[in-house]
Amino acid sequence: MANQILLLTTFLAMTCSLVVAFEPSPLQDFCVADATSSATRVNGLPCLDSKLATAEHFFFSGLHIPGNTSNPVGGKVTPVNVAQIPGLNTLGISLARIDYAPMGVIPPHTHPRATEILTVLEGSLDVGFVTSNPDNKLISKVLNKGDAFVFPVGLIHYQKNVGTGMAVSLSSLSSQNPGVNTIANAVFGSNPPISEDVLAKSFQVDKSVITSIQAKF
Incomplete structure (x- = not known):
């Protein structure tokens, strides 16, 4: 009996340690980021008084505007995270529009705080990610309009326009501030x-x- 209790206690302790490894669920309807506050930032931004929240805190306009791809890599990311929408604070989600010139790339990169799911809106993309050591296996695929692909959190990944015209994709990320x-x-x-x-x-x-x-x- 004592061994069973010890086993159960150990299991519960391990379960709790796994649970706290993820972001906690919000304990309020929303927490609009208050960038002017001097309060200590623990994980995210301090909350604006909810009575002061307006629709503008949850709004962004501009995803219909093509990004400027006249740069050395031929790719442009338009982020929509907590910096653009303060109301995303504590909600654990964000977006990004990505424009690609012909043969343009988004160079190999990682998002330290987010898994990404990319959907092709226009054109064709060669996308892929590399698994961690020791295998470093490249998992890649050519995507066309309407296709989606997932990049697991923290892994190196890339995108390249393999079509003859401009390409556009939309990414959803599992963090209000995924980082790059x-x-x-x-x-x-x-x-x-x-x-x-x-x-x-x-x-x-x-x-x-x-x-x-x-x-x-």
């Missing part, structure tokens, strides 16, 4: 920069190659 860590920018454009010796040895190339790449970021 573009791999090339983080590795070669950090401030201050990572040592050339470290990067040359890591990538098994001459330091002159690292210097050339760092100069681009």
